[in-house]
Structure formats: C-alpha cells, structure tokens
Amino acid sequence: MTVTHPTLSCAPTWAALGVQHAILARAMPVVRHDIAGMLTIMRMAAVVLRRRAQDASEPLSAQLEQQEEHLASLSDSTRRLRHWDLQGPHAPEPIATTVQLARDLASPLLAMRGLQLQLPSPEEPPLPATRVPQQPLLCLLLGAVHLLAESPAGPPASVRILPGSQGAGSLRVQAEGVAADAPPAAPTPGMPALDGAALAHLAQHLGAGWRHGPGWAEIDTPLPA
Structure with a gap:
C-alpha cells in the first residue's frame, strides 16, 4: 500500500x-x-x-x-x-547602524580564528544611511559574513562590508586574502554548513535581493513595509 x-x-x-x-x-x-x-x-x-x-x-x-x-x-x-524576535517590531534603522551591529556580533567569532571583519576606511565611500528594516538585513549580513568566513576553499584573511553596486540600499560583503594558518570553522552541532543557495532562499523569504559568487555576496535591502 x-x-x-x-x-x-x-x-x-x-x-x-x-x-x-x-x-x-x-x-x-x-x-x-x-x-x-x-x-x-x-x-x-x-x-x-x-x-x-x-x-x-x-x-x-x-x-x-x-x-x-x-x-x-x-x-x-x-x-x-x-x-x-520574529514577531517583534522591526523599525527601520540606518544601514550603517545595522552594519556596525553585525560587526559587533560577528567579529568575536572570526577573531577566535585570526580573521578580521572590516568596514570601509575613511578614504572609501561610506556605508549608506538609508533607513531599512533592521532584523532582515542583520540576519542576511551575518549569514553573508559567516558564509565567506567558513568557505570550504579556505578562510580569508579578512571579510569586508562595503557599499554595494545597486545604489543606496545595497551592500557588498567580500573576502580578501588568505589566512593560511587559520583553523577551520568549528561545525555547529546538528547543522549543515551555510551555503549561498540557502541564503538566497532566506533573502527571498525576507523580501530582499541576494547575489553571490566565489568570495563575495551582495544584498539589496528590503524596503520598509
């Protein structure tokens, strides 16, 4: 039967x-x-x-x-x-503020492996000040950072968060250099590794844009409801 x-x-x-x-x-x-x-x-x-x-x-x-x-x-x-809190209020915040929060949350884990998480230098174009819903962008940013830091091809020396190519609501996360002596990322018990397809699915669910390739990812932030 x-x-x-x-x-x-x-x-x-x-x-x-x-x-x-x-x-x-x-x-x-x-x-x-x-x-x-x-x-x-x-x-x-x-x-x-x-x-x-x-x-x-x-x-x-x-x-x-x-x-x-x-x-x-x-x-x-x-x-x-x-x-x-997926049910809580998600007031729009400046993109630059959310990027700083993502850095605060991700840097300690990367630093344990000798990796750096960097933002634009004063000589580079600044991060956007556009206000967008914070929770979806924060989640995707953290996902992009860990995706690159946990690359099967080997850990980068640093991960940078920069303005993206699609205007004021876009961010680019890119890996730079090679950390030859860095240990591999410790696996999360019971969970598969992050991959670009999974984050693309999450971005679609959150109403955001997502593009990625070897060593980079770009996020188009969701608009306020």
Whole structure:
C-alpha cells in the first residue's frame, strides 16, 4: 500500500526559518558571553560594595557609578536579543547602524580564528544611511559574513562590508586574502554548513535581493513595509 502525503505548503517558510536558526546559532554565543561576563563582574562588585559598606569612612560613589555602567552594558546586550524576535517590531534603522551591529556580533567569532571583519576606511565611500528594516538585513549580513568566513576553499584573511553596486540600499560583503594558518570553522552541532543557495532562499523569504559568487555576496535591502 502506497501512502501519499499532501504537499507541505509551509515548507519554504520552514526552510527559511531553519537558515535563520543556523545564523542565530553563530550569533547567540557572543550575546550570551556578553551577558554572562557582565553578570560575573557585577556579582564581584556587589561583594566589594557589601564589604565597603561596613566601613562608613570610605565613600561608595565611585563603585556605584561603576555598577551603573555595568547595568547599562548588560541592558544593551540584552536588547540585542530583540533582533531574533520574529514577531517583534522591526523599525527601520540606518544601514550603517545595522552594519556596525553585525560587526559587533560577528567579529568575536572570526577573531577566535585570526580573521578580521572590516568596514570601509575613511578614504572609501561610506556605508549608506538609508533607513531599512533592521532584523532582515542583520540576519542576511551575518549569514553573508559567516558564509565567506567558513568557505570550504579556505578562510580569508579578512571579510569586508562595503557599499554595494545597486545604489543606496545595497551592500557588498567580500573576502580578501588568505589566512593560511587559520583553523577551520568549528561545525555547529546538528547543522549543515551555510551555503549561498540557502541564503538566497532566506533573502527571498525576507523580501530582499541576494547575489553571490566565489568570495563575495551582495544584498539589496528590503524596503520598509
């Protein structure tokens, strides 16, 4: 007896969400490290404050100011989690701001392998200031960066994010040089490696443009709804 299954009309959406999950798996350790590290510092500072509070002759204003700075840093790291809330509001932000956020999230993982993530130098054309939905662009940017950094052909010395060829809403991510001594990217348990076809599918799902070739990828940002 042959059993037939109905067509999974949601399959493309599930596939796109799977690609997003693979990108999240690469970004989340950085956010977790930032939050856990700051909590450790604050716990140690609380112990110091408790001891000094017993000595009324020693002012605590400097230590309290440090605690406020730590709280602000912790709050900033926690707010980064909103970028992975698919149901949350996605207000348009300047492209350059989203690129900087992508750099903050991707650089630590690349640096562990001796790779650099670079933005345009002051002598080069600046990144666009066009305001576009941040979450889709951030996801695709991180995907493009890790796609090039994890290339089966070998890791590049650096990955650069530059203005793209299609106007103010376009970005180009390109690999430069060869990091001959860099270790290969550690595989993500239970997940296949990122590839250009998977990111093209995700871009289509997010309403963005995507082009890629050996050592480069270009993203046309989705327009605000």
